[in-house]
Amino acid sequence: MAPLTFYSTNRSAPCVSLAEALLQGQAPDRGLYLPSEIPRVSPEELAGLRDAPYSEIARFVISQYTPDTVIDSVLDELCTDAYDFDVPLEPVGDRRFVMRLDRGPTASFKDFAARMMARMFGVLRRNADSPLVILTATSGDTGSAIAHAFYGIPNIQVMVLFPPKEVSNRQRKQMTTLGGNITIVALDGQFDDCQALVKQAFADPDLQSIDLTSANSINIGRLLPQIVYYVYAYVKLAKQGEPITLCVPSGNFGNMMGAVLARRMGIPIRRIVIATNANDEVPVYFRTREYGKIVPSRVCISNAMNVGHPSNFARVIDLYGGWMDETGLIREEPDVKHMHRDLWSVSIDDEETRRTIQEVWNRHGVLLEPHGAVGWAGLSRYIRETGETGLTLSVETAHPAKFPEEIRHLLGFDPDVPDSLSSVETKEESYLNLDNNYERFRMLIQERYG
Numbered sequence: 003m004a005p006l007t008f009y010s011t012n013r014s015a016p017c018v019s020l021a022e023a024l025l026q027g028q029a030p031d032r033g034l035y036l037p038s039e040i041p042r043v044s045p046e047e048l049a050g051l052r053d054a055p056y057s058e059i060a061r062f063v064i065s066q067y068t069p070d071t072v073i074d075s076v077l078d079e080l081c082t083d084a085y086d087f088d089v090p091l092e093p094v095g096d097r098r099f100v101m102r103l104d105r106g107p108t109a110s111f112k113d114f115a116a117r118m119m120a121r122m123f124g125v126l127r128r129n130a131d132s133p134l135v136i137l138t139a140t141s142g143d144t145g146s147a148i149a150h151a152f153y154g155i156p157n158i159q160v161m162v163l164f165p166p167k168e169v170s171n172r173q174r175k176q177m178t179t180l181g182g183n184i185t186i187v188a189l190d191g192q193f194d195d196c197q198a199l200v201k202q203a204f205a206d207p208d209l210q211s212i213d214l215t216s217a218n219s220i221n222i223g224r225l226l227p228q229i230v231y232y233v234y235a236y237v238k239l240a241k242q243g244e245p246i247t248l249c250v251p252s253g254n255f256g257n258m259m260g261a262v263l264a265r266r267m268g269i270p271i272r273r274i275v276i277a278t279n280a281n282d283e284v285p286v287y288f289r290t291r292e293y294g295k296i297v298p299s300r301v302c303i304s305n306a307m308n309v310g311h312p313s314n315f316a317r318v319i320d321l322y323g324g325w326m327d328e329t330g331l332i333r334e335e336p337d338v339k340h341m342h343r344d345l346w347s348v349s350i351d352d353e354e355t356r357r358t359i360q361e362v363w364n365r366h367g368v369l370l371e372p373h374g375a376v377g378w379a380g381l382s383r384y385i386r387e388t389g390e391t392g393l394t395l396s397v398e399t400a401h402p403a404k405f406p407e408e409i410r411h412l413l414g415f416d417p418d419v420p421d422s423l424s425s426v427e428t429k430e431e432s433y434l435n436l437d438n439n440y441e442r443f444r445m446l447i448q449e450r451y452g
């Protein structure tokens with residue numbers, strides 16, 4: 003097999019290899035990378051995976067994108083190492099399931115992508131003379147997923163900036179109890195200040211001699227691992243050839259892109275239901291063909307999905323033959339008919355989210371948190387409106403213990419806290435404090451990594 007190349011959705015940057023796409027993140031023309039050809043898998047190959055553990059299914063899926071690369075030769079090892087936790091498929095009623103993607107070290111589905119991307123970066127930088135430095139600003143969950151994923155990866159250093167007043171104790175402890183190659187910096191300011199300093203560092207000529215990168219959420223390295231769990235769910239749940247309908251609670255649309263790619267690879271996915279919270283720019287677009295960003299984004303209890311312009315939507319538009327540029331402007335219309343056949347979109351407000359958490363607990367004894375509840379409510383709406391009777395699955399993206407106040411308020415008890423979250427309570431914290439001052443930040447980077 004020839005190595006795959008990756009093109010930019012803006013089509014004015016050259017096609018690149020997987021390694022280049024990973025290390026660049028965004029294309030130089032500010033577009034997003036997609037594979038030039040989406041590999042197809044056969045029904046026989048899928049049938050052969052029925053009894054395989056998650057890590058083996060991950061190796062099978064990701065290897066379709068890595069032929070003839072250095073990553074390919076060690077992929078087995080990377081997958082075994084990255085995916086050492088459960089992926090429960092919980093039956094809820096007849097032919098209906100919830101897939102829990104919350105059993106990783108930071109209890110959110112972002113662990114799946116971050117852990118694989120970190121290991122891929124490690125392989126690509128194995129023989130480099132100097133470390134790659136990942137700089138990132140966080141308001142909570144992304145920082146801890148990145149910090150845990152890159153912890154202990156040779157030749158990589160991570161620095162996370164966080165605003166201490168906007169981050170919960172538990173979130174802070176998840177980052178500050180690691181040590182090693184992970185440096186955590188409490189910046190005397192807000193999330194926007196953290197982000198501004200990181201941006202300035204990337205553009206600073208005085209830091210050119212240090213290899214800085216961002217590992218951010220539009221990296222193709224975060225998408226490929228998010229195909230795997232849909233393939234996993236399919237081979238474990240479906241009878242041979244039986245189609246499945248998936249519902250993905252969505253914010254930046256990276257997770258649902260995993261399902262879109264799985265479908266293009268030949269997995270019999272009948273429909274992908276995209277459930278958003280009150281940030282309904284995409285459901286409105288599906289209804290009216292008018293796309294408008296929501297600025298500022300609406301504040302909802304499913305806070306990781308408070309996104310008024312999902313960056314990955316440009317990839318969706320591209321795969322349906324259109325073009326959305328980096329500002330969110332649709333420059334060429336996609337094939338809307340085709341899109342409507344494959345995708346169905348719905349917005350769920352906070353009231354319905356809360357009611358769903360109560361109903362699903364009371365009726366089925368299944369505990370959801372706000373993001374997963376948006377997914378469940380979206381799938382329920384789809385089933386009601388279309389009369390779907392076949393196999394369906396919605397996705398739970400975080401552990402309920404991350405939202406104890408909401409659960410206590412709605413259901414009257416505290417959710418069990420998994421070891422991954424409780425174990426940080428007793429560990430020692432270590433982090434630096436920094437004034438909101440760029441010169442001081444630059445000095446810190448030079449001292450540590452220069």
Ligand SMILES: *Cc1c(COP(=O)(O)O)cnc(C)c1O
Nearest residue numbers: 252253254255256257306399400
């Ligand atoms: C990031 C996140 C989402 C949204 O995922 P996207 O890929 O951005 O659509 C949903 N739920 C949780 C818990 C998250 O952390």
